[in-house]
Amino acid sequence: MEFRVLGPVEIVGDGKRGALPGRLQRILVGVLLARANRPVPADTLTDALWGDRPDPRAAQKLQLHVHRLRTALGEPDRLTHGPDGYRLRVQPGEVDADRFESMAAEAREATDAQHAVRTLRRALELWRGDPFDDLDVPVLADWARRLAEHRLLALEALYEAELACGMDAAVVAELSDLVRRYPLRERLHAQLMTALYRSGRRADALAAYQAAREALVAELGLEPGPELRDLQRRILDSDAPSPAAAAPAQLPADTRGFVGREPELRELDTLMAGDGPALAVVAGTGGVGKTSLAIRWAHSARARFPGGQLYVDLRGYGPDQPRTPEDVLAGFLRALGVEGSAIPSDPAERSARFRTLADGRRMLVVLDNARDVAQVRPLLPGSATCAVLVTSRDALAGLVAREGAHRVDLARLPEADARALLRVLLGDRVDAEPDALEALVARCARLPLALRVAAELVRSRPELGVTELAAELADQQDALDLLDLDGDRHTAVRSVFSWSYQRLDPWTALVFRLLGRHPGWDTDAHAVAAMAAAPVRRTRRALDALCRAHLVDQLPGARYRAHDLLRAYAAELTDPSDDPLAADRLRDHYLGAAAAAMDVLAPHETERRPKVSTPDSELPPFTDAFRWLDTELPNLLAVVRQDPSVAPRMSGTLWRFLDIAGYHDDALTLHTSALEAARAVEDPQAEADALRVLGAVTFRLGDHPTALDHLEGALTAYERIGNHSLRAATLNNLGAVHGSRGDRAESKRCYQEALALYERTGQDALRPPVLNNLARTLLALGSPEEATAHFEQALAAVADGGDPTSEASALCGLAEVCLATDRAADAPDYARRALDVARQSGHRTLEGTALRALGVAHLRLGDPDQATHHLESARAAAREAGDSELLASVHTALAEVTETGHPTPHPPVSP
Known part of the structure; x- marks a missing residue:
């Protein structure tokens, strides 16, 4: 059951829309929904229905309307009567207004702008007009x-x-319409000015301010x-506007208890305050x-960079x-709004695209640990409006000589600042032991990391004094220094680590050592629990203890990560008696x-x-599978x-995600490793699988000859081993390659x-993508x-919603057929349905294809x-998806709208 109030009041049940018969019925439903699941007195209902027109038969009439409503609902227990009045039972999510509010709240919490756009578009599509439409009832007002x-x-x-x-x-037209309808909404005016300015229409942006x-x-x-006035000033100054929601904000949390470094902070302030590029x-x-x-400096200066702050640990x-x-x-391009599939594969092109997007933004880039x-x-x-701050153990002399970078050499803390840091971390207790304080500062080599770990040791053990800690560190110093052969000045830190490590209980100490064996840079509790063969809850308690000890x-x-010095130290501690199967369990966990x-x-x-055994470890909840994989x-x-032997299974598992997300470089590396591993053990099935997915990724990268070589090799291998299902999948890919090369006859034969x-194999669930591709070839x-027949077959095959990509593709195809056969009146319905599915699944290319079909259909229908x-929106989607063929077809349609008003239909690009 669905109750709709975002427009005319309606009830939808059993797939049928119920336009309620009469204004009084709509008022009755509206008032009951306003107090859903609560009793509504009869007097309240009669006042809403008849207002100031007293009627001695109002009670009987109300009962008649209630009876009609019960009949319309079809469920007697939906609308009940008790001593306090009438109660309409409504389940969560059945009222469109509630779903709208829920999706709007989800969008507010979203950290990804693309996700927010998709969610808000779905929410706003619930609206069919003004709330309650023509019902001017005080209780609903x-x-x-x-x-x-x-809204x-x-x-x-x-x-x-x-x-x-x-x-x-893409948003200029919609915003222009909205500011005409809501001329007092300053935020809409600001957004229109921003969109116009960024589109190269500075004069129009200033005219919008005047309006x-x-x-x-x-x-x-x-x-x-002040927001509008400041925006006008910035446009006059040619300072590209960048609303807060539009700017990336990637800085990590500021360090607690930061002390000292005033000269270095002032030096950075001076360096970054100039008008030219700052590095x-x-x-x-x-x-x-x-x-x-x-x-610390980046947080203090973030207001200077309204274009955003990018951060990466290198x-x-x-x-x-x-x-x-x-x-x-x-990662930077994604943060600046570029879809994964639109990210160039060539490294030089990526760098150029980043410089283009950064140009004109007042943006800070922090490159940590280079x-x-x-x-x-x-x-x-490369833009004079951007500032770059790099940290490194290396002096980066080449950056100073060639790019004109200014180097700030950071020495160990001065003694006064080191003592001040301990005082901040430990409070007044350090004042009672001034000599021990001096000794502890010396033992920690005046390094902030060591001082923080030492302070936590003291805090965690009330019976331990600063004097005792300094003495024990001195006892261990010589032995630990013998382990260092490179003469690095951070040798003293290891004595602090050792002292802290020895105070861990055996279980927590084991978790710390396992972190030194983890091959990645950061991890979650589930992966560590897999290594330790322990419950996640117990592992998380150990990780929390390590966090409190400042070891993690x-x-x-x-997610959890140890400083690189601590990771190296944890790796040194690896004990031969530690579980030798930990790495195997981690591998199985990640595969599973x-x-x-x-x-x-x-x-x-x-x-x-490929078949992957379910691991013994506890798997995380996949509420957002895409985000977990990413x-x-x-x-x-x-x-x-x-462990290169795992490459074939990982490749066969991840290839679809890598393709959807646009990780073509990683895909090429992984699939190549899979091919090498398969050949090393002479596994023909794994070799064929690797060739198939390598063919797909090289096709994505535009290397058609290599793609054909790989795919034909896979085809031969599948035929030899008798795997007809994957032979069919390979033929589908071969058809796409031949089609892109202009050989439609060969493409048709492959499909x-x-x-x-x-x-032959009875795998109907795998047929829809091939049906869609064949249908496009036939249309061409x-x-x-x-x-049409093939598109309809594909649509029928995915009626259960299990393959949204094929569903949206088929609907787009049917819209294009309508446009190609002068049935433009039928095209918008197919295109809108395709648009809904594409947005829900996040498929940007299909969203652009549906928008293009919708735009062409509206032109044919005289609008x-x-x-x-719609064509402007399609162009934006094509650009973000990096689909050059779709973009070209949209530009053709826009040009013909301008010149002739009659665009030529163009079949959508096969996904």
């Missing part, structure tokens, strides 16, 4: 006003998020507020506080491989978790993925580097052979009737304004 205001807030949040995604030109000012003065007698390097030994200084020093510039650039100059250079934005840091999202996440993300492909991908790939194989070959609006 407050609810209606509140809903209408919340406006959701619209403002939507355009804020779309601006954050770079959809500047806003005239409306506010005329209606309210007030000048625009500074904070250099110093491990544990000296480079990151803390950089983060992992330059530690047991793992440093992060590559290509991976970092991919290894060398080569790692940093591709990440420099807890990161957002319930990845397979479970993919079963949620792509359930229709479960049978096609977060854990570095660890999944690290497991493969640690038809793939369908025949699926029919001039056979719309055959194309050029709506046509232009």
Whole structure:
């Protein structure tokens, strides 16, 4: 049952829409819904129904209307009567207004602008008009006003998020219409000005400010507020506006108890205050506080950078491989609103795209823990409006010489500041032992990291004094220093670590040592529990204890990471008696978790993925499988580097996620490792699987000859081993490659052979993508009737909703068939349905394809304004998806709208 109040009041049940017969019935339902699941007195209902018109038969009439409503509901216990009045029983989510409020709240909590856009679009699509439409009833007035205001807030949040995604030109038309309808909403005016300015229409942005000012003065007698005035000033100064929601804010939390470093902070202030490009390097030994200084300064200066703050730990020093510039650039581009599939595969193109997006933004980029100059250079934005702050143990002399960076050499804390830090961390108790305080500062080598760990040791044991701690550290110093052969000044830190480690209980100490064996940079409690063969709850308690001891840091999202010095120390402590199967359990855990996440993300492909045993470890809840895979991908790939034999299974498990998310570089590396591993053990099935997915990724990267070689090799291998299902999947990929090369006849043959194989094996669930691809080929070959039949077959096959990509693709295809056969009146319905499915599944290419079909259909139906609006949105979607063919077809349609008013239909690009 569904109750609708966001427009005319309706009841929908059993798939049928129930337009209620008469105004009084709609009022009755509206008032009962306003107090859903609570008794509503009969007097309240009669007042709402008949108001000031007294009627001696009002009670009998009310009973008649209630009887009719019960009949319409079809469930007698839905509407009951008791001594306090009538009660309408409503389940959570049955009222469209409640679902709207829930989705709007979800969007407010979203950290990803793309997710916020999709959620708000779905929420706003619930609206069919004004709340309660024509029901001017006092008892409903407050609810209606509140809903209408919340709709406006959701619209403002939507355009804020779309601006954050770079959809500047696409939102101009909608915002222009909204400011005409709501001339007193200053936030809408600000968004329109921002969109116009970013679209290169500076004069129009300033004209929009003038129009806003005239409306506010005329209606309210007030000048625009400070936000609008500041925005106008910034546009006049050519300072690109960047609303807060549009800007990335990636800085980690500021360090608690930060003391000293005033000269260095002032020096950074001076460096970053100039008008030209600012580039500074904070250099110093491990544990000296480079990151803390950089983060403290960045937080103090963030107001100077309204364009956002990007942060990345480059992992330059530690047991793992440093992060590559290509991976970092991919993350930066995503933070700036670029969809994964739109991220260029070429490293130089990624760097150029980043510089383009950063140009004109007042943005801060913090590159933490850099290894060398080569790692940093591709990440420099190049705009005079951006500032870059780098930290490294290396002096990065090349960056100073060539790029003009200014280096801030960070020495160990001065003695006074070191004592002040301990005083902040320990309070007045240090004043009672001044000599011991001096000794402890010396034992910790005046390194902030060591001082913090030592302070926690004292805090955690009330019977321990500063004197005792300093004495024990002195006893251990010589023995621990013997373990250091490189002469690094941080040797003294290890004595502090050792003292802290020895105070751990055996179980917590084991967890600490296991962290030294984990191949990734950060992790969650489930993975550590798998290594330890322990319950997650017990493992989390140990990790919390390590956090309290400052041996591990807890990161957002319930993740854990140790400073690289501590990771190295934990690795040194690895005991031969520790469980030798920990690495195997971790491998099995990540494989099993990845397979479970993919079963949620792509359930229709479960049978096609390699069989992975369910691990003994406890798996995380996959409430957002895509996000889990995105977060854990570095660890999944690290497991493969640690144990290459797992590459074939990991490749076969992750290939679809890597394709959807646009991780083509990682896919190429993983699938190549899988091919090498399969050949090393002479596994023909694994070799064929690796060739198939390598063919798919090289096709995505535009290397068609290599893609054909891989796919034809896979086809031969599958035929030899008799795997008809994956032979069909390979033929589907071959058809796509031949189609892109212009050989539609060969493309058609491949698709038809793939369908025949699926029919032979009885795998109907795998047929829809091939049916859609064949239908597009038939449409391109001039056979719309055959194309329609295949699209409809695909649609029928995915009626259970298990394959949203194929469903949206089929609906887009049917819309294009309508446009190609002069049935434009039928196209909008297919296109809107496709748009709904594409947005819900997050498929940006199909969203753009549906928007293009919708735009062309509106033009055919005589509505050029709506046509232009949808085509502009399609263009934005195509750009974000990086789909050049779709973008070209949208540009063709827009040009023909302008020039002739009759665009030529263009079949959508096969997903």
